[in-house]
Amino acid sequence: MYDLIIAGAGPAGITAGVYAARKRMNFLVISKNVGGQTLLTAGIENYTGYQFVTGPELAVKFKDHAEQFGMPLKEGETVELVEKAGDAVKVKTDRGEYESKAVIVASGRIPRKLRVRGEAEYTAKGVAYCATCDGPVFAGKDVAVIGGGNSAVQAAIQMMKISPVVHLVDAADKFRADPVSTEKVLNADNVKVYHSARVEEIYGDKFVAGMKISDKNGMHDLSVEGVFVEIGSLPASDFVNGVSRDETGQININCKCETTVEGIYAAGDVTSVPAKQIIIACGEGAKACLMAFDYLARRK
């Protein structure tokens, strides 16, 4: 039985891992990748000590830091269940099962889906969730961007430079992005904006060929080969049993990173803590580990 299992290796999970390693705890970090959402971040300018660093670079730094202290990491393994079992916590993954006295859930957030016909079928076949990643592949092709926040407007700005036509489809009646960005989109000749609009269907053959949307002017059939879904994210909390969550699915924690289940802690973007920032997630991860350490000392 482990003292501690950390589910996730983004900023919160890795930082918790650094603290656990320095305390020489008997622990394990399990994660699909190292970096989490940091890997999807192009440039970071607000992580203290770094005037500018790219997400992947920072992720590598995180990993080097953890490895320096001998953090045991199971990379490429996905946690599928965390559940209290008697005095311990059971952790089930796609590879096996573990038991631990305490667990820190640091699983972050995943992109929100549209949930319309054709979306799942054409994912990676025209439907994409990271314009920063896949955008350039669609150079010269007409595309649509779904959303109206900063990430959607940024995606439209990126694509309007390389696509003949960009359809920007927003469910709300006005943009929520920063005005500096919104102005760029509104001044572009090749961006068509739709507000209070709904995506009805994404269709195609082998790849996306078009998308049907509706707004106050009726139905529109948009001929696009790419659809970028940029409508925010959801907490990756489904696999944790028995803990209290808020209305959006975030795991409720107190100032000690404790969930409502003894022995199960949570840290970072998966929790109810406001402001989703790398630096905040790191701090929360550190705190969660120290609190779990105290808990284990009290248990003995």
Added chain:
Amino acid sequence: MAKNTRVYSTSTCPHCIALRAYLKEKNVEFENYDVGSDREKAKEMVDKSGQMGVPVVDIEGKIIVGFDKEAISKELGLQ
């Protein structure tokens, strides 16, 4: 004998940057195609992988979509 390795990626994609850094770290020689600027290679990538996401790695005909470290390491015999 080193395996013929081709990477289809874009300059902005974080997973592509991480993938290229990983291959360099492991001293794997590879050809990198920027599918953001090279349309022909973009088409080749889509034809080979049947999808449009980056990165794609072609290791002597074995196609791996995404930065799947485990699959790539296995194919290249990396530790």
